[in-house]
Amino acid sequence: MHSASNPLGWTGYEDSLVRAREATGAEESVTYGQVLIGDTDVMLVEFDFRFLGGSVGTATGDRLVHAFSTARAHGIPVVSLLATGGSRMQEGMFSLLQLQRVAQECYLNRESGIPHIAVLRNPTTGGVWASLGAGADIILGISGAQVAFGGKRVRSAEDADNPAFTAEGQYAAGQIDAVVTPESLPDVLSGWLDLLTGGTPEPADVPKALGHTELPATGWEAVQRARDPRRPGAAAYLESYFDSYALINGDRSGGVDSGVLCGIGRRGDRSIAFAAQTGTATQSAGYRTASRLITLADRFGIPVLTLIDTPGAANDAASESSGLAAAISGAFSAVAAAHIPVTTLVIGEGGSGGALALAGAGRTWITPDAYFSVIGPQAAAAILKRDPDEVSALADQLRLRPQDLLDLGIVAGIA
Known part of the structure; x- marks a missing residue:
């Protein structure tokens, strides 16, 4: 039977949603809300991999759109904590289309000068990495996390455990800005938020010369x-x-x-x-x-x-x-x-x-x-x-x- 929550009429999908809600206590794979990180008010978006692999369906897309648009309306940064297998297969192309909606919101926030920090947790794969994650201003990877467009189950056998598909591998390839531990993450986030929101229009001071003071003769x-x-x-x-x-x-x-x-x-x-x-x-x-x-x-x-x-x-x-x-x-x-x-x-x-x-x-x-x-x-x-x-x-x-x-x-x- 087709419905707004089961657009393809996927057999057993409603039961899977019920079990995921009971296991996590959440309505969807994404929760969001305004919190303080350090001294900065932010919109925190968090994926729960226990909820159908942190996958994105239509309702998830609605939540992401609302989170980003609310941050834009209030002029506050977004911090995304990712842990996802990508799009939700049970919703087919309706799920995949959410990536366009997310990319649009990321673009609008970027044009509005709203900072976005993405944290790639284990695992971060699929279209969410390629849209929400890779589109962030600062990208942090949790040490040891699997980070890849193609998840482990869809990669070739010889690539299944290649270190390129980890946070460390993505860092070595210049795709993410830092690899951090879960313990250091709060301080790292607080530091980056201070830096991204502390700009003023005055030019940078010219540094003092640290070497010779006399000029060269020739x-x-x-x-x-x-x-x-x-x-x-x-x-x-x-x-x-x-x-x-x-x-x-x-x-x-x-x-x-x-x-x-x-x-x-x-x-x-x-x-x-x-x-x-x-x-x-x-x-x-x-x-x-x-x-x-x-x-x-x-x-x-x-x-x-x-x-x-x-x-x-x-x-x-x-x-x-x-x-x-x-x-x-x-x-x-x-x-x-x-x-x-x-x-x-x-x-x-x-x-x-x-x-x-x-x-x-x-x-x-x-x-x-x-x-x-x-x-x-x-x-x-x-x-x-x-x-x-x-x-x-x-x-x-x-x-x-x-x-x-x-x-x-x-x-x-x-x-």
Whole structure:
């Protein structure tokens, strides 16, 4: 018999619902309500895997829509605690269509500047992971949780226990931001909620230079200083600048570049987002992660600080195959489109467009230990077919010292 609660007339479905309600004490696989996490009022959405595998049916979709729309009306963040096998087979396509409704609500909240943190518990599979979970601003995975679009029962035998289908595997592939334990989850959530809701419109302060205070005498000295491994790097600047900070991870497209640190930090009573190069050649995933960070910060009114330190973009075959030019273009676009101010400090090497892609137009400073150039002097010598012994002279001709860049109007000041 067909009914609103059993649209396909699935034999035994009503009895399954009764048993699930008796076992859980809940009407559906999802419960929701406003709670305090730390000092932040949030809409908490929780899936119960005991209720028909945490599956989503039409009534579940109604609950998710109401939870997200209520959060939007009240301007409060959403925290989703997922544990689900995906769509409810007993409702067929009616169940699957709920994913479109959920995706629409996620989009509307995102456009309204409503933060969404998803927590992937064991298991998180199917369309709910691919819509509600993967669409969140910050994604946390519980250690050991199965996380995959295809559940274990529908994967091939050789993939059944592959670590790629775990929270740790998804983290390694840049799909989630952190793997946490159940015990640490409350503090992690509270910290992220403070960071995501603490933005102000004022630009980020320019960090204090941590290395030399005197300026380099020659262009080649500037290059050598910037390449000195003893020079303070991004990690030192972040530790000095922020009271505390949390990192995001990966480009959500399968890539991670450990040479770019992206996240949000607390400085005084406000949040500041950051994208910091660490001295290596920046990969496609690094630019995509930085773009994701800048776009996220812009949505929540959080100013951005970028720290430039790279000899340039990675130029190997793997980088070209992974869409390097498009990734650099995306970073330029993210900076250009941002409504929030992007403040930049060049703390080491500023090599070509690979460095410029993360620079705030008109808001770029440089330290005495850094240089910024259209290209490095060795590469310039190779392109111009100059002898290697002309490299130091080329460094002077490129006018790449901090004081040269200030005289030319390229930077706003020397930190």
